[in-house]
Amino acid sequence: MKSEYLETMPDKNGYFGKFGGSFIPPILEKPFEDIKNAYEQLKKSPEFIDELKYVRKHYQGRPTPISFAKNLTNYCGGAKIYLKREDLNHTGAHKLNHCMAEVILAKHLGKKKVIAETGAGQHGVALATAAAYFGLECEIHMGEVDIAKEHPNVIRMKILGAKIIPATHGLKTLKEAVDSAFESYVSQVEDSIYCIGSVVGPHPFPMMVRDFQSIIGIESKEQFKEHENKNPDNVVACVGGGSNAMGIFAGFIDDTDVNLIGVEPMGKGEKIGEHSASLTYGEEGVMHGFNSIMLKDKEGEPAPVYSIGSGIDYPSVGPEHAYLNESGRTKVGLCDDKEAIDAFYKLSQLEGIIPALESAHAVAYAMKLAKTLPSDKTILVNLSGRGDKDIDFIVENHPIPNTKF
Structure with a gap:
């Protein structure tokens, strides 16, 4: 499907008009640049496209x-x-559409671990599934309130081999889970990748997740x-x-x-x-x-x-x-x-x-x-x-x- 809009938005700096961009601490600038460059390379790769097609048809x-x-x-x-x-x-849920692709990207970058936040638990379950499929470690941050509310998904993540980190500050829900995941990622950027669970975050994630979805x-x-x-x-x-x-x-x-x-x-x-x-x-x-x-x-x-x-x-x-x-x-x-x-x-x-x-x-x-x-x-x-x-x-x-x- 050729789309004039999708091919021109966002701009090269990740902006949709005045919205978007990348406002991150210096320690994260290179890792996010690496992710952007790897994605730009992979999305044009026949091997990546074929692997994603295979996974979507025969696994998802x-x-x-x-x-x-x-x-x-x-x-x-x-x-x-x-x-x-x-x-x-x-x-x-729809979350596996981008999680499988993000973990392929992580493997391409030589990462051993994926880190993410989750609210309802669907992104966490999907990422834990993708990590299991591709043989990577998985760390999921989730608000304490949501851990209690979404107990079935918490159990699924644990069964799939993910480590669950409770977010215990503030309202103990999705925003706090994102805070916690970012903080953890900063401490282990060399070996891990942060797999954002929606069309949010610094460039290139709003574009990348949209494309995968x-x-x-x-x-x-x-x-x-x-x-x-x-x-x-x-x-x-x-x-x-x-x-x-x-x-x-x-x-x-x-x-x-x-x-x-x-x-x-x-x-x-x-x-x-x-x-x-x-x-x-x-x-x-x-x-x-x-x-x-x-x-x-x-x-x-x-x-x-x-x-x-x-x-x-x-x-x-x-x-x-x-x-x-x-x-x-x-x-x-x-x-x-x-x-x-x-x-x-x-x-x-x-x-x-x-x-x-x-x-x-x-x-x-x-x-x-x-x-x-x-x-x-x-x-x-x-x-x-x-x-x-x-x-x-x-x-x-x-x-x-x-x-x-």
Whole structure:
């Protein structure tokens, strides 16, 4: 798939307009330059491309299908709802798309260890899986709150051989996990590589992760035409850092007839600390080595954030999302905890698909959107992950409905 946009953005310094770049301490400048140079070399290598294709087809289980959510569509009325089934990707989410590639990159650089943060645990599980497959050590940093909340994924990571490092400061969630992982990486840059888990961080990671995730959009563009013989009218995905959203948006970024909608978590309300809606309530700022839109407290520091979805409670957003939103190419949708839980149960009981809580935000928004559109319109949702990791937390805190919808 040739895309004029993807081939020109970001610029050579990693900027999407004014967003992006690399704001890192001197000790990390050479390692990140090495990563950038290795990626620029590898992405043109037939051997790398062939290895990645082989892994995706024969190990990950790609391509993942698109499913028509007939019962959910009938329940909502209005537009037809389709699901890009990244929940069927090996490990249960989209994260393996970039993790396998990042570990191949690590091996190319002669590294022995991969380090990463994780929120909901899906990136951690995917990286631990990739490390096991390619024979590298794996160190995962995770907030104490998320360790308790996402217990099944913590166990999976340990079974896969990863070492789990709890982040015990601040709110003990995703931001603190990133802080902890960066600190650890600085102390062992010679033998390890930091495998960022979304389209965030210093250049080249927003570009690199987007490129690796673009397989979602490439597949979707072809598959959707098998269903409708045209592009979808709307493409919807949840946004925290934004990797699954940029992955599917990449397939349609040059198609101006397709509305691209990133759904942010409104959590419990509009006050600081009750939500993670960075694009909606944030302002320009630098965090974790990149310039983007971020939620700030009164002192201008990263604000406390919250979402029922552990993978999307992040105070900033990928710089490309900030650029695309500011330029008007993408739109922002909102979904609160209550709506996400409702969508979690409705998709489960109407379609037999248990979604990740993060993905449930996109499903919830699609349900609202469908009701406002005529039946000849279509919505493609990136179902970024499955909900096995969330079921204990959900049933303990939000009982299963007594009646099927």
